[in-house]
Amino acid sequence: MRALLRPLLPTAAAALLLAAGVPAAGAHGGITVAEGERGGTRIVVQGSEAHTDRGAAVDLSTVLDGPGTGPRSRVVYWVRTAAGRTFRVRTDRDASGTHHAEVLVAGRGTWQDWDVSAIVTLSTGRTLRVTNAKGDPPGPKPAAPPTPTTASTAGETSTAGGTDVGPEAATTPSTGDDAVEDVSGDGDGPPGWAIPSIAVVVVAAIGFVLLRRRSRGAR
Structure with missing residues (x-):
């Protein structure tokens, strides 16, 4: 699981910065x-x-x-x-x-x-x-x-x-x-909607990558 999540860290970090408006x-x-x-x-x-x-x-x-x-x-x-x-x-x-x-x-x-x-x-x-x-x-x-x-x-x-x-x-x-x-x-500071938005963006990014890997493995 750690091996799967490690490549996602840069994507998650970029999403955090973008959502926070930095x-x-x-x-x-x-x-x-x-x-x-x-x-x-x-x-x-x-x-x-x-x-x-x-x-x-x-x-x-x-x-x-x-x-x-x-x-x-x-x-x-x-x-x-x-x-x-x-x-x-x-x-x-x-x-x-x-x-x-x-x-x-x-x-x-x-x-x-x-x-x-x-x-x-x-x-x-x-x-x-x-x-x-x-x-x-x-x-x-x-x-x-x-x-x-x-x-x-x-x-x-x-x-x-x-x-x-x-x-x-x-x-x-x-x-x-x-x-x-x-x-x-x-x-x-981030606006009130930023924190839930950050969580949604990160979860969506991780889910998307995991789905792509599973679909490739099923082929």
Whole structure:
């Protein structure tokens, strides 16, 4: 019986993820830096080592899923190194909908030690933030949403590693509504119907494979 069920495990796992509504990781992938969910919109930030013509870099990518995550959505990274240097990076959006940027690491220490905030502006105008920093994350504070001017500053680059900002810009909120919602680590959880649906999908998949094997054996 175990031999029969072992090949079914990958199918069952895929069915569980699909039924639970977990977004597939983008082509960039890597280590999960930060993630969160609010109102059906899920944010997953990942990092992986990369090499550019300017040297070693980290490919920071953000996968968005849910309401407001279409082509008009934007992502800006705020990064603080272990030495306290803060800079921001504008991202590009690829054909798969993944927002990404290659950030140079030279002179910035080990990228796994960085505090990273992803400020996500949805097409609905709502602004969400996920971060791996504890206590005082880099970037605009909840009382100060980033303005379109800040997010599209001419000095920012998507591939050259980011633009340094002074301590005031990195820590002092600009005027505005309490629009930045920190959703780091939050999750809406599966809807009420997901659990029975998962069980049905898994049982159906196992039953289908067993029936096919029995029919082949009867021939």
